[in-house]
Amino acid sequence: MSADPGATGPTLGRDEVAHLARLARLAVTEDELDLFARQLDSIIEWVAKVGEIAAADVPPTSHAVPLQNVFRPDELRPGLTQEQALAGAPASQDGRFRVPRILGEEQ
């Protein structure tokens, strides 16, 4: 794919989309790689427009609510029982969540 003439900002390649898909554990087909690269590229481009307006004196916003220092006292609150905790688990054993073999740890 070729970027629009005059477009600024990064151009996302197939390799990067494949890498992102792997990190997100998404199975993406060859065709989708091209599709998503194009779509993600245009999203990035769109978001980058914010940078054209915001000057250096405008700090990036991470929270829309102007609050800070919201704390909780260190006091116990009732949680779930083991049975409740495991109720939604696809599999459990000995009071624990049972998960498939963890792959990729030592490849």
Next chain:
Amino acid sequence: MSAPVYDLVDFDEVVEKFDPALGLEVHVELSTKTKMFCGCPTTFGAEPNTQVCPTCLGLPGSLPVVNKAAVEAAIRIGLALNCSIAPWCRFARKNYFYPDMPKNFQTSQYDEPIAFDGYLDVVLDDGETFRVGIERAHMEEDTGKSVHIGGADGRIHGAEYSLLDYNRAGVPLIEIVTKPILGTRERAPEIARAYVTALRDLIKALGVSDVRMDQGSLRCDVNLSLAPRGSGELGTRTETKNVNSLRSVERAVRHEMCRQAGVLLAGGEVVQETRHFLEDTASTRPGRRKETSEDYRYFPEPDLVPIAPSEEWIEELRATLPELPWARRARLQKEWQLSDEELRDLVNAGALDLIEATVAAGAPADDARAWWVAYLTQQANAREIPLDELPITPAQVARVIELVKSGELTNKLAREAVNGVLAGEGDVDEVVAKRGLAVVSDEGELVAAVEAALAAQPDVVEKIRGGKVQAAGAIVGAVMKATGGKADAKRVRELILERCS
């Protein structure tokens, strides 16, 4: 994939040819009552998945709220490490898929740690001080615990499936990262160990964690690289995990130095990776290749608002910092007039706090020390528990010492009184009363016992009269036996000699 095998290089040769660069990451589990972002308990050893709630299980719709006590602990640790405290900082999501994190991200801090740029002065065995720079101390949460089933010795390799317990997920952690520690040469293993020891003692003194390496409430990752001697460069580093004792810290550094030198001298390249420390062989084996920090796609945690500690709050917390452990040790050494060796024995026995508390309860330092390092240490060893878990308080020990001083108990009776307290028979005075331990102070009873013993052994009486005063020992023994050990031996001796003169 099978990696080439390299020989280990002799440690002296490593030091001759390379400069080690160390970096230590220490995770401290805070002993707050509740988790970092929810009100679940944090106690160790509970039944699996009984200390969980929707927040720490990452269930949809749950929202985290920061534990104020954990933030205070983080700031106090930062201050004790001579760090600057961030006037404003945020949490960040560290995204990765691994079943020990049910949310699929760990709530951590990224480029805005709550404490940064400090140092810890570490006193080495020879009394020299080495300054370790602190890069940062940040807040995050612990992961769950996995058990791997079906593989060899519970390891992940070859396992058929894994079982997860999320009781630990969300327990507050402080990660303390050093700056690169350079110029350590042959002392790198020793300095690594001394740093972790000092950090452990400091955090224990702060009272924010029980810092038990054996229970995982203090964990250490060792980063190490080698560069050609004098080159001033930094080589490729490895990160060794699973280093679970102070001794292992030292051994892990030593092993990685010898291993990496073997790779480099054979013309190989050190792979940047996570390695696992193997306790039984003091060696390391490769784990996963490191992901790059971009791969974690950190971004500010949208569910938690920023933390902006005020100057007043920071100063309030600074005022709560305790006397530094090494300053305290130096003070007590002077007050109690101990040699370096005696002091080290007390520290190693974990007796310092106990003795200080016993002294505070009114006992002379010498007696307090003698009780804790001798008889009570033996009792703790026999029970295979740490000294401070013996079921006797410093105040009780002080009372026993007081009774010995006043002559109401002999040393032998005092030990019996202590045994009674240890056996759960009650307070010192109760045990003395119940077991009938008080010294026989009734002079008439004592005289009767002495005279009976003398009458029973006329030959000994002859010897004493003939000038062999040491023979009196046999009579003293007989009197002690007759009184069940409750006589004051000194007074008995006096009575014997009076009657044989």
